[in-house]
Amino acid sequence: MALPVLPRAFYVDPPDVVARKLLGKVLVRRDEGRRLAGRIVEVEAYFGMNDPAAHAFTGKTARNAVLFGPPGFAYVYFIYGMHYCLNISCEPEGQAGCILLRALEPLEGLKTMAELRGLGENASPRLLTSGPGRLCQALAIARETHNGVDVTSRRSGLHVEDDGFVPEKVAASPRVGIRRAAEWPQRFTIAGNRYVSR
DNA sequence: GGAGCGATGTCCT
DNA sequence: GGACATCGCTCCG
Numbered sequence: 062m063a064l065p066v067l068p069r070a071f072y073v074d075p076p077d078v079v080a081r082k083l084l085g086k087v088l089v090r091r092d093e094g095r096r097l098a099g100r101i102v103e104v105e106a107y108f109g110m111n112d113p114a115a116h117a118f119t120g121k122t123a124r125n126a127v128l129f130g131p132p133g134f135a136y137v138y139f140i141y142g143m144h145y146c147l148n149i150s151c152e153p154e155g156q157a158g159c160i161l162l163r164a165l166e167p168l169e170g171l172k173t174m175a176e177l178r179g180l181g182e183n184a185s186p187r188l189l190t191s192g193p194g195r196l197c198q199a200l201a202i203a204r205e206t207h208n209g210v211d212v213t214s215r216r217s218g219l220h221v222e223d224d225g226f227v228p229e230k231v232a233a234s235p236r237v238g239i240r241r242a243a244e245w246p247q248r249f250t251i252a253g254n255r256y257v258s259r
Numbered sequence: 260g261g262a263g264c265g266a267t268g269t270c271c272t
Numbered sequence: 273g274g275a276c277a278t279c280g281c282t283c284c285g
Contacts, residue, residue: 122271
């Protein structure tokens, strides 16, 4: 009775299109039998060479190489000396679009998530996965373990499932925490969801 | 509940 | 050397 995993074809479209489609899908982290899952409620689209705010804007480097590869792979990077951020590559190979996952609504494994976050069992579930750094910590996602993994494969330990949920309303707003192209509304959220960050 | 700010590693200029 | 797709703490209202 396993739910379908999003296939590579899902990620071939431009980042704004894939970003909207990802809202409502379920990010699943499998590790040694335990299963952590959360519904994607907030994402941001990053384009490649035409987007001054994108990591790929200045061209291919060792750090962002995954973005120039095929769609459906995890791009995990380290930021501000202490946090990881998870992206999924999209567009055909050679084009460097990606989607930043900014917030989840926790569904499975909340107790483990709280432990990984260093919080007590009774901490508010809003503190578990509402924010790009938080969700990586709650799901034990790091660059060393997950950069470049195939999120269309169950065997990678990180994949996205479709449980049939369809958001009622999607809202668009400017991306968070960037300086360049700061006005461009490429942040998408499930309108009214409590687990959206900030 | 919101503004201000320090922590801290990696990458590019 | 500076910027950085962040977070959690303090202080103030």
